[in-house]
Structure formats: C-alpha cells, structure tokens
Amino acid sequence: MKKDTPNKEFVFEIKIKLREGILDPQGNVTYKILKKLNYPIEQVNFDKSIRLTIQESDFQKANTIAEEIASNILVNPVLEYYQISQIQEE
C-alpha cells in the first residue's frame, strides 16, 4: 500500500533507569572503585540508553510508537522506569 506523504525519520532516546529502592550492583561497585582512586564521587548510577530510529509520516505517530515500544517491550516495569526524548539529527 503506497503512502501519500513520504515517511520521515524520527530518532528517540529511551533512557531506562532503576526504580527508587532497587539495588544497583554495578553502580555500587563502580562507586567503591572510584572512591578508592580518590575521586570526589557521591553516587554512581547505571542507566541504559536505547536509540530508536522510527519511520513515520509525522512526529505524533512516531512518538506514540516510541512510547509503546518503550513501555511494552524495552522496560521491565517491576524494576525500571523510562524517559523518552526526541534527538535532533545532525
């Protein structure tokens, strides 16, 4: 089925973070190592960053798809929450 308007590319960044109260073993050990190396570190958190390049006719549609992918597939809601932002291509 041919589309009338050409598809554009939209790039979204999904930042996935651990929910409050959930242990972050990697953050924990990295913090200890950095402190041992004498860096003035207060806290270290390991987040995940996933970039989705979506082909759609407009931003609204693309954004909806990004939200759906993030919440249904990429994120483990028991442990994590996410933030979506659009990245402007160069």
Place this chain on the structure above:
Amino acid sequence: MNNSVNIQQLALNLGLSILEYNLIVDKLGREPNEFETYLFSAQWSEHCGYKHSKYYLKKLNSSFESENAGYVEIGDNAIVFKVESHNHPSAVEQYQGAATGIGGIVRDILAMGARPVALLNSLKFGDLKESKVKKIFNGVVSGISGYGNTIGIPTVAGEISFHETYNNNPLANVMCIGVSKKDELMSSHADGPDRLMAYVGSKTGPDGVHGASFASKEFGKEESPERPSVQVGDPFAEKNLIEASLEIMKIKGVEACQDMGAAGILSSTSEMAYKGKLGCELYLDKVPIRQNDIKPWEIMLSESQERMLFLIEKGCEEQIKKICDKYMLEFAIIGKTIQTSLYRVFEKEQGKILAELDIDVLVNAPEFYKNNVVPTSFYINRGRKIPSIEESADSILKRILAHPTFGSKRWVYEQFDYQVGTNTLIIPGYADSSAIWLKGTQNAIALTIDSNEIYTYLDPYEGTKNVVYEAARNLISIGAKPLAITDNLNFGNPEENEISWQFEQTIEGLISASRELNTPVVSGNVSFYNSYKDKSIYPTPIIGMVGEIEDITKIINKKFKETNDEIYLIGKQQINLEKIGGSLFLYILKDFIGGEIDTVDPLSELQLHKFILELIDKRLVKSVHDVSKGGLLFSIVETCICSNLGFEGNVGSTIEELFGENQGMFIVSISPTDSSKLEEFATTKKIEFKKLGKVVSKEKGIDIGTHKFDLEELNNIYFNSIPNILEDNRC
C-alpha cells in the same frame, strides 16, 4: 497515637488473621504497638512461621527447626546440603527471582561453615508454546546462569518439566551442596548471653518490603504504589561474602552463624537467640543502610540480599572488620544476646525502645492442623479408564521427543558453568546423576534432584514414595550408595482441604520411603500458596538426594559403549498394564491424567538396588540406566541418542508396553563375554532379568522387531526440541 482499632486493622492489612491477632494480644497480655505488629506480620507469615506445615514436618524430621541445613558424613568430611524454592519471586521478576533463589540457598550452606561446591535445580514451567511461559523460562534460566556462574559454583545437574499446571505458577527449586570438615561445622544457635551480633555483607535497603500498610512509602512519580520493591541479586557481593564468611568462621570466638533470608534481620536475630534459649537486643542505628529514608520496620523486615549474621565473643571485632574490608563488605555490631527471653529493638543503643516482646511468643507462630479426608477427586482420577492410543509407535516417539519435558536440555545446561572447581566427574546429559570429586580421596559425592508431579497428583502418598525411590535409583545407576534426602514441598493453598490432604499424604510417603531406604530427611523447605485464581498447582514434592561413591574409578554412566554389547532389563520384567496411570505419554498424546500409578515394592527394590551396586562394583556392566519417565522404549532411545549407537532387539509390541511407566526397572549393557556371568549372578541373587537385545552401529538405527526408527531423525528432533519451540513466534 495507637488506638486499638488501628492496630487490629494494620495487622489484618499485613496478612495476619483475626485469630492470629487475638492470639498475639492474649499471649502478650496487651496489644502490640505498630512496630511490633510489623514484626509479627513477618515472623508469623507462612514463609517464616511454617504455620500450616510445622505439625507434619515435625513427624518427618525431629530437628527440622534446628539448623540451616542438614548434613551427612563421608570420611572426615561433612557434606551439607539443602533444597529451597523461590517460586513467587520468579513469577514476578524471573531473572532476579531465580538469581536471588541461588543466593539464598548458597548462604544457607555457607552458614553451616561449608564451602558450597555444587548447585542443582528443578524447574517447572507451563506450556512452553505460550509466549508468557517462554519469557518466564528464559528469565529463570538466565538468572540461574548469571548468578550461579558469577559466584563460581558449578551447576552440575537438574531436571525441567513443562505442564500446564504451572502456567501461572512456575517453580524454581535450587539445591546446594557444600563440604566442610566435620569438626568445622558451624551452629546457628546462640550459645550464651553478652555475645555480640555481627552484621556482615551488603547494606540494607527496602528490598522485598511491601507497601500494604497505613504508613505507606513516599513514591516518586515514576513509582506505582502496588509495586513491591523487588530484591536484586549482587553475585559479586555474594562471592565476597562466601570467601569472607569462610575466613571469619575460622576465627576463635565466632560462635554461630545465620543467613539473613526471609524477614532478614528480624528472623535471623530472633531465631538465633531463641534457639539458644536466650533473648537479644538490637540497635537499629548500627545497621548499615543504603538510603537514609528507610523506616525502622523496613530495616527489620528488609530482604536485602547478601547479608549474614554472626554471633561472636567480644574481642573478635577487629579481626572480622579486617576481613570485611578486604572483601569490600559492610561490618557492624548491631546487637547482643541477653539472658532474659525478651526480644528488644532500640532506635539506638541508649535510645527509644521500639519493641519489647517475649521471644517465644514472637518466634512461635501458631500451628495449624486439619483432620484430612480423602477427596473424591482421588477416586475419580484413579477410576478413569486409560484411553487407547491409535497412533503408531513411530509417531508417538517423535511427539514425545519433540516435547520439551523429554527433549534435550542442552539449550539450558550449556548456559551453566558445570565444570568450575574441576570436581565435576559426570557432565550433564550422560548419566542419571552427577558426581563431585572429593579431591585428595578416591571418594565422590553423588547428587540428584527428582520429582513427578503427575504421580504425586494422582496419589500423593505412593507418588511421593515413587519419587524418592527414583532418586535412589538415579544414584545407584552411577554406582553410588544413597545416604540422605532434602525435600522441597511445593503446594497450593493449604487452607483448602484437598491441598491439606495432599500435603499430609506426601509427608507420610516421604517418611515411609526414607525409612525403607535408610535415607533420613536432613533438611528441607515448604512453599505454599502456589495457586492462581483459586486453582492450585499439582502437589510437587521435589527430592534432592545425596549418595556416596567409594571408588571414583568405578563410576559408571548410561552410555552404551560398543557394538555387540548386550542389553539386559533387570528388575520388573513385565509392565503391569493396569498400573500405567500417570504415564507421560498419555498426557502428551491425549491430555489424559488418571488411572492407577504403579507403586514400589520396598523389599524387591532394596534387593534390586543392592544387586545393581554389586554389578557396578564388580565392573561387570558397562552402562546402567534407570527406566522412568517415558517408559522402556524411551529409555532405550534416549540412551542410543546420547551414545551415538543403535539398538537391535525386543522391547515389547503394544504401545502400552513401549511407553507405559512402571517402577523398579534398570537397563544395563554388558560385554557379550560377560553376559553369562551376569545371568548366573542374577539367578543366585534371585533377581529377574531378561536380555532385550544388543548394541549396533548408529547407521542401523533402532530396531525393536515390530518397529524400526532412524537414529539421525530422532537425534534431530531430540536436540531441537526446546530451540524449535523457542524460535517459534519470536520477534
């Protein structure tokens, strides 16, 4: 401000029943305060309090309440072992549920003063074709892989089955074995007042703490109030904890040890003091915490992982702190034992008292007991007529091999490091059990884990006996003498009559079998409430058994070795067709669960076991395989596949003879020059035997007279069973 309506409501919200609440008030002579109510809600939960199982478990093992795990002796070594489950967490968050399950069982073994040397697992999932089940399966296997491999303990054996009864209630049972010198075993009982309670391990956070209360947590906007704080495992901390604990326990003055498991600080401190007929005091400001906004009751009930409690004499603190620093672990003195039988919790050492309870009231949750009657379902199931099967043996065999319960588990066990430690004498896939070398000796520890949910559903008493005997046969098949048992009892809702009856019958079966085989039950665990929307799982007792191999040069596996070797059936000669109820082929082909299961005849089984062990000891046989799930033909086929050799002979002609399951059967292979010796020996010992056929080259396939099967084709189906199902419908 506490008014009595609020406290009672809080107690009910936290899961205590009105009967339990009234019992607490009665025994204390007053209402508990809010903080104390949290303590009771955890200590008197089913998981910590064993309310619905205590009565029965006491019959099983008089010391079940006593130590962290049980042990047997091999030489001057104590072999410590236990099996535990992490079923509900594995349903919520598969990876972490399975991972933390391993962490917990390893710490139980560690707390006895033993170095953990091997892991086994018994996993149950629903219909693998469902995407929900695929997700759970993947998650649990990854979790065991990620955690077990990182802590450097080999996962050497296990079993996995798939049945729709587990669709919403997967089971993840993990068994751990550790080795210690007999005189280095550590107790979990406090041995005197004025001993210090030392906290070693990771910081305490709100892990595992549920928000169902008046004093609800503050949640960030990304939080949802219903979500519990899931425990995340940190295998690096666990590995450090293993090494640190073993070093700490060598220090003179370290008197007792307890893992901080369910209800962490609360249960470990209260039980340790209580077992020593003492009381204790805790100072919450001393507990290492991960976040400053954690509440006092959360500190007490937290299930943060990778923490241990040591009871030490004054004066050892410096030495222990040094070890903790070396291994990047927290160390703190959080309390002490006292002579009076009270459990006191303070905000800080000279500060406000938060709880003061009679320790025996706190620790002794009520015991519930039912007068059970046989449910009608038992008779209905038993009376169901075994359906006749119209399919060909070829088609049935292929369907069975393609079923994930029967297919190769290679996809799973290749994700587990089964060799780290270089003690693994039998790798997965080649025998009915595994064996761990006790280096420096000619001995080895034999290990197996077994279950059969269909048998135990149809007949909890006899089914459980069958499972225990099956475990014994699995050990005997590699030349090991069975020594002792650990059990994990996975059941539905114990408040339901049928489930309560199942549980009682299972315990009775376990007691009988354990007595007959002379294999005491030295440790175990109970998991209730495995149910979904009022439908409970099949009763699933899972048995871990440990045996002794006296001479590792005599260890034997199930592989056929050479063409022209002869194959014998030893034990029961004719399948009793009235007693093939519960056979898996009926479930797979016709979704049929019913009929009468075959039962063990203790006297003849014991003679049979003795005979097989003698055959192995005399180096008379080249392979041994116990005939179990799938029946006789499947046992032959499975052996041919793993040996890459064929079979020619006679196994039976009807479908029921080929695939029906009965107890008390072994197949052995022997050099043709030795077969007359075997026949003579068996005749002398009055053991029944029958020559089934011989080993042939793999090109000749499997020829049982009435049917012929292509080995290459069967191989493909067998090894691709799980991968094919997983790849199906995957995005």
Place this chain on the structure above:
Amino acid sequence: MKIIKTAVLVFPGTSGERDAHFALQRNNFSVDYLWHDFDQSLEYDLIFLPGGSSFGDYLRPGAFAKYSNVIKSIEKYVLQNRGLVVGIGNGFQILTEVGLLPGGLALNESNTFICKDVLVEAINLETPFSNSINPDNNTFRFSIASRYGRYVVNNNEIDENQIIFKFLHNPNGSSENIAGIVNKDMNVFGTMLHIERSCHPFLGYDEFNPIFESIRRYLTRE
C-alpha cells in the same frame, strides 16, 4: 626437575584459582596465590591469571581489575621479560583491558553464557606456549565457559604469527576463529580456553597438557 615457580593471581570475584592450582601442581609447577593488592616485585617464572568474574564482571569483564596494585607489577615484569604470563578466561579479559594483549572480549553472538567442549587447532608451534606440540597431532579438545568470549580485534592490531589457537567450529563469533593469542614479544598468552580444566583423566580430559608442557620446555631450556 627444575621447580617452576608460579604465582596465581586472585582478585575479588576470581573463582578459578583453585582449578589453576590443581592443574599447575599436577604438572609439577610450584604455586603461590597472590592477592590483587600485591605491590612488590614478582619473583616468579610464570604468572597465571585464572578464570572467574573479577569485580563481578561489572562495567565490563576485567575493567576494574585494571586498577589493582598487582597489575603495575605485572606490567614491569612483562616489560623486563622476566618470565611468562598466562591469562585464562577472565584472566584473558583482564590482559586485554590492561593492554598487554591486543583486542577485546565481547558478548557471545548467542547473547548467552556458553559452557561446552570445543576442538581447536594449534597454528603457531613456535612460541613458549606451543613448542611441545607435534605438527601431526595439533588438534585438541578444551572447554570454554564464558559469556563474554567473542574475541574482537582489528587486523592492524595483531600479526598472523600471534595467533596460537583457532577454533575448528567457531562457538561464539570470535574474529577469524581466534581461540588463543600471544603478544608481539611472545611472553604473554591469552585464551578463553579453560586449559587448566584439562589436567586429569577423571575429569574427562587427557593427562598431557600441551601448554604446560611447552611452558616447562621453554623455561628449562639451555
């Protein structure tokens, strides 16, 4: 027989040190364990970095081990060519992170941990780690057990003669089937093969371990 003094390094999270100890002793090497904060000069003929998960494999396997004191001692030891260094599994990962060996170890193609036996072929028989191997008998069976076992390297980072072992059937996507390599000076050997698990027939492997034999031959040469 000359006693070959070996140090087996132990980092927090290491789990293969006892396996290494057992194998080395069976091959008549004397073994000391060294904790990762060791900061003296290494007076040994052979330094062995065993398998396991140092620092939990957090961030990247071997990434944090880089900052341990003993690494400085190893760097001097290698620079001054005072003996041989062997890194197995996690040990190999650490050596690539430190830069003593080229390339890096990435997640297996399958995205899973893989534990199984593999067949390898010895390619370069003229190194201190392979000189005992007979060209007519240069296929061996070893076990691999790793999640991050896929060796990745750029062509300009490694010469052909630095490749000692290649997989007959690539189990994890490693570049050019590379299973074991040496550095340019041929005194550091790294491999994901668990050669230390191949040391006793009870464990299902040969008695003869070609790498230990070669090391002995090299270190006791005239």
